[in-house]
Amino acid sequence: ILNVEQSPQSLHxxxxxxxxxxxxxxxxxxxxxxxxxxxxxxxPEALFVMTLNGDEKKKGRISATLNTKEGYSYLYIKGSQPExxxxxLCASMIKAAGNKLTFGGGTRVLVKP
Amino acid sequence: EPEVTQTPSHQVTQMGQExxxxxxxxxxxxxxxWYRQILGQKVEFLVSFYNNEISEKSEIFDDQFSVERPDGSxxxxxxxxxxxxxxxxxxxASSPQGPSYEQYFGPGTRLTVT
Numbered sequence: 001i002l003n004v005e006q007s008p009q010s011l012h013x014x015x016x017x018x019x020x021x022x023x024x025x026x027x028x029x030x031x032x033x034x035x036x037x038x039x040x041x042x043x044p045e046a047l048f049v050m051t052l053n054g055d056e057k058k059k060g061r062i063s064a065t066l067n068t069k070e071g072y073s074y075l076y077i078k079g080s081q082p083e084x085x086x087x088x089l090c091a092s093m094i095k096a097a098g099n100k101l102t103f104g105g106g107t108r109v110l111v112k113p
Numbered sequence: 114e115p116e117v118t119q120t121p122s123h124q125v126t127q128m129g130q131e132x133x134x135x136x137x138x139x140x141x142x143x144x145x146x147w148y149r150q151i152l153g154q155k156v157e158f159l160v161s162f163y164n165n166e167i168s169e170k171s172e173i174f175d176d177q178f179s180v181e182r183p184d185g186s187x188x189x190x191x192x193x194x195x196x197x198x199x200x201x202x203x204x205x206a207s208s209p210q211g212p213s214y215e216q217y218f219g220p221g222t223r224l225t226v227t
Binding site for chain 1: 116117144146148155156157158161163168169171204211212213214215216217218219220221
């Protein structure tokens with residue numbers, strides 16, 4: 001069973017501060033890692049899809065890194081703003097499982113003004 | 114901007130009844146997915162669909178579940194005989210290509226089985 005874990009489960013951040021959190025996944029047969037941003041009462045929104053060891057991706061103030069050998073990815077938010085408040089989900093895909101995404105439990109980020 | 118839509122937003126049904134959840138994926142996308150999230154649990158993959166057939170399904174997706182793309186736009190999930198434990202938020206998603214591409218999620222259908 002593929003187990004994807006995210007930590008911490010929740011995070012309170014002061015506006016303007018930077019923060020980061022972790023997604024860990026089994027490294028064997030790795031194919032792709034997805035990050036999604038999910039605001040309450042909205043659809044999950046894709047942030048990044050990462051496939052290569054050492055990948056770094058950036059969208060605005062949000063960036064992510066990937067280490068496929070040790071099985072982890074970090075998501076960074078620089079200069080957090082209240083609109084960054086959301087649950088951030090990661091999901092892993094392995095080679096043998098076709099298009100199946102296995103999700104972590106999410107990190108809930110609350111940015112306080 | 115194109116988006117995935119789902120209907121209804123909330124469905125209440127009695128145990129043993131059949132339900133059909135509907136999704137309209139983004140029009141030029143080729144891959145379609147159903148996920149669910151039981152309250153307090155992780156989002157779980159149910160099934161992926163490509164080229165008019167199931168490409169991958171999870172252990173959850175047993176004979177009680179089926180998917181269909183009846184025309185060029187709709188993608189449906191049918192649960193034949195609902196159980197209490199089927200109560201969850203069901204999400205449809207689509208992607209333009211396969212696993213290396215981001216998936217676009219709909220807003221979800223909350224299914225309550227009583």
